[in-house]
Amino acid sequence: MQRISKILLYYKFLPLSDPKAVMMWQRELCERLGLRGRILISEHGINGTVGGDMAACKEYVKKCKEYFGKMEFKWSEGGAEDFPRLSVKVRDEIVAFGAPGELKVDENGVVGGGVHLKPAQVNKLVEERGDEVVFFDGRNAMEAQIGKFKNAVVPDVNTTHDFIRELESGKYDWMKDKPVISYCTGGIRCEILSALMKNRGFKEVYQIDGGIVRYGEKYGNDGLWEGSLYVFDKRMHTEFGMGTEDPGFVQLGHCVHCGTPTNKFENCGNLECRTQTLMCPSCAADPAKRTCGRDECAEVVRKQAHAAG
Numbered sequence: 001m002q003r004i005s006k007i008l009l010y011y012k013f014l015p016l017s018d019p020k021a022v023m024m025w026q027r028e029l030c031e032r033l034g035l036r037g038r039i040l041i042s043e044h045g046i047n048g049t050v051g052g053d054m055a056a057c058k059e060y061v062k063k064c065k066e067y068f069g070k071m072e073f074k075w076s077e078g079g080a081e082d083f084p085r086l087s088v089k090v091r092d093e094i095v096a097f098g099a100p101g102e103l104k105v106d107e108n109g110v111v112g113g114g115v116h117l118k119p120a121q122v123n124k125l126v127e128e129r130g131d132e133v134v135f136f137d138g139r140n141a142m143e144a145q146i147g148k149f150k151n152a153v154v155p156d157v158n159t160t161h162d163f164i165r166e167l168e169s170g171k172y173d174w175m176k177d178k179p180v181i182s183y184c185t186g187g188i189r190c191e192i193l194s195a196l197m198k199n200r201g202f203k204e205v206y207q208i209d210g211g212i213v214r215y216g217e218k219y220g221n222d223g224l225w226e227g228s229l230y231v232f233d234k235r236m237h238t239e240f241g242m243g244t245e246d247p248g249f250v251q252l253g254h255c256v257h258c259g260t261p262t263n264k265f266e267n268c269g270n271l272e273c274r275t276q277t278l279m280c281p282s283c284a285a286d287p288a289k290r291t292c293g294r295d296e297c298a299e300v301v302r303k304q305a306h307a308a309g
Helices: 019-033 054-068 119-132 141-145 160-167 188-199 211-219 281-285 295-308
Strands: 005-013 036-042 045-053 073-077 086-090 115-117 134-137 147-149 179-183 204-208 225-227 265-267 276-278
Touching: 005 054, 005 188, 019 036, 019 045, 019 054, 019 086, 045 054, 054 073, 073 211, 115 119, 119 179, 119 204, 119 211, 134 141, 134 147, 141 147, 160 188, 179 188, 179 211, 188 204, 204 211, 211 225
Parallel strands: 036 086, 115 204, 134 179, 179 204
Antiparallel strands: 005 045, 005 073, 036 045, 147 225, 265 276
16 A cells, blocks of 8 residues: 655744743654654744654644644645654744744734735735735745746845844835735745734735645636745745646746756855755756856866866
8 A cells, every 4th residue: 555645834823831841742742653844843833844644644733733722734745755854943933033022922823913815815905906016025035036926026035034134124115005915935934024014114914824835726827926836845846736837837947057947956066155046957967067156156166076077
């Protein structure tokens, strides 16, 4: 009988009085069920991505709901083999925006966040308000290279830690009186980002229930989403509908060296850089081309290739 595996993506914001105890319980539970992945716990809640056998995933969902109450899990293809290990840690924040003291949560979740919209409500808002609506990407800028909402504003951020600086830079003040739909992979980053935006004077802020994942599941490549979705496991990216062969699929990602369409990121060959960069298989296989494109990295990689040859 063929073994069926799955990956679970989930989060829940709620006050946790003893995050360390929750960490120990989660580690024991995952080890017993043979799950691997990454789980972060703080006094504000839990954020995790785990993979394993279908039966083990179902048992994990059951135990989490018994402990945390109502919560949503997103299922996707993959398994434990997509993660190098199990990591369960306590942190000041379950998403590192660098503002643990600003975030407020209660039994209903984040206090003061943006209005939640179902995927159909997202489309309806755009139909009603047209170009007035601004999609605001709540992910790292790199992720948007292979997929984003049509005409989205993509902030110049390398990590979530950069968002507060960006929001306070004045670059986005023109959006403060517009309807802004913040979005991210599964919704967790925008739970916090939308609250940070409202705290900084953005008046009409929304977030997508379930993030890009839920929107893509409903509309595939026939909605407002374009391209692939970056994911933080060995898959690196995933697509909706019939994938890249879907007639409605929009290819956004291209190799930085030759322009060939690709959705695959590779690490820069300069060991002191290692920046994830879009490269086609041919260029990635060439030691002299395996760089992020910066001149200094290209020089280092050329010297490495010459020394090896």
